[in-house]
Amino acid sequence: AQKITQTQPGMFxxxxxAVTLDCTYDTSDQSYGLFWYKQPSSGEMIFLIYQGSYDExxxxxxxxxxxxxKARKSANLVIxxxxxxxxxxxxxAMRNTGNQFYFGTGTSLTVIP
Amino acid sequence: xxxxxxxxxxxxxKTGQSMTLQCAQDMNHxxxxxxxxxxxxxxxxxxxxxxxGITDQxxxxxxxxxxxxxxxxxxxxxxxxxxxxxxxYFCASSHxxxxxxxxxxxxxxxxxx
Numbered sequence: 001a002q003k004i005t006q007t008q009p010g011m012f013x014x015x016x017x018a019v020t021l022d023c024t025y026d027t028s029d030q031s032y033g034l035f036w037y038k039q040p041s042s043g044e045m046i047f048l049i050y051q052g053s054y055d056e057x058x059x060x061x062x063x064x065x066x067x068x069x070k071a072r073k074s075a076n077l078v079i080x081x082x083x084x085x086x087x088x089x090x091x092x093a094m095r096n097t098g099n100q101f102y103f104g105t106g107t108s109l110t111v112i113p
Numbered sequence: 114x115x116x117x118x119x120x121x122x123x124x125x126x127k128t129g130q131s132m133t134l135q136c137a138q139d140m141n142h143x144x145x146x147x148x149x150x151x152x153x154x155x156x157x158x159x160x161x162x163x164x165x166g167i168t169d170q171x172x173x174x175x176x177x178x179x180x181x182x183x184x185x186x187x188x189x190x191x192x193x194x195x196x197x198x199x200x201x202y203f204c205a206s207s208h209x210x211x212x213x214x215x216x217x218x219x220x221x222x223x224x225x226x
Binding site (some may be wrong): 004006031032033035043044045047050052053091093095097099100101102103104105106 | 171209211212213
């Protein structure tokens with residue numbers, strides 16, 4: 001069974017601080033892709049960052065980085081220098097070799113001025 | 114490019130009625146998928162397609178049908194609506210392959226009374 005677990009239903013962070021959103025996954029596939037998406041209150045899904053299972057370096061995209069620990073099956077999202085516009089739901093997702101995507105239940109992030 | 118479009122944006126159905134949610138993309142993506150999003154449950158895969166003429170079931174396919182006669186279109190049919198199908202439905206598309214993120218449509222909010 002394939003599964004994504006996000007254990008933090010809600011998180012708060014002070015503006016300009018860094019925050020880590022946790023994600024663990026469970027798969028028996030050797031090849032897979034890991035993704036993070038942002039969903040603001042307006043409802044659209046916005047792609048943030050991707051990590052491949054064979055990538056040796058952690059992915060980075062601007063203020064977003066993915067802390068990938070393959071042995072622990074974790075793919076945590078780190079947002080540096082939080083901004084008010086970062087307040088949103090964040091979803092971790094995995095794409096397997098069968099082309100199925102699995103999403104976690106999400107973490108609601110609130111940035112406090 | 115319009116990206117991924119979905120119609121309608123909102124729909125109210127009575128129990129037992131049928132309807133089709135439309136999804137189209139203009140990015141020549143082979144992969145398309147349908148999700149439902151319920152509070153506290155993240156996004157769950159209903160059906161997906163890796164190309165015209167090919168469809169497969171996801172995690173929660175019961176009560177839904179799909180077909181893929183063209184690369185651009187991937188309609189989702191509710192055969193006999195039930196209150197349990199009240200949800201927000203997202204269509205998404207991408208190139209096949211683990212490294213490709215999905216592009217999401219704006220969603221359809223469906224209420225079944």
